[in-house]
Amino acid sequence: MIRIAQPYVEGLYRFWCPGCDSSHGVNKNVWHVDLDTETITPSVLVWSHKKLINEDLEGDALTAPENVMTTPRCHSFVTNGRIQFLDDSTHALAGQTVDLPEWTSDKS
Numbered sequence: 001m002i003r004i005a006q007p008y009v010e011g012l013y014r015f016w017c018p019g020c021d022s023s024h025g026v027n028k029n030v031w032h033v034d035l036d037t038e039t040i041t042p043s044v045l046v047w048s049h050k051k052l053i054n055e056d057l058e059g060d061a062l063t064a065p066e067n068v069m070t071t072p073r074c075h076s077f078v079t080n081g082r083i084q085f086l087d088d089s090t091h092a093l094a095g096q097t098v099d100l101p102e103w104t105s106d107k108s
């Protein structure tokens, strides 16, 4: 089972984050990624940011508050195929450790 993938570019790894329900990416120039042990070091920190709920919006809809969501802050250690969410994460899995899900081709 592949949990940490290189779907687009050699050296740019992605994994699916069950806390954010989205993928996160790490670059081998910054992180050490061991695919054999499914471990990424050091920790991965994804800052909270605003994003559109729908990429196809145009015009005034781009700035309408109801079309903008705030993603969670997500701080984790990926070790031996499991993801440990640190307490400074702002999603529901903060403080928990869960299995990293399988990477499948429908993820991005």
Ligand SMILES: [Zn+2]
Binding pocket: 017, 018, 019, 020, 021, 024, 046, 074, 075
């Ligand atoms: Zn996350």
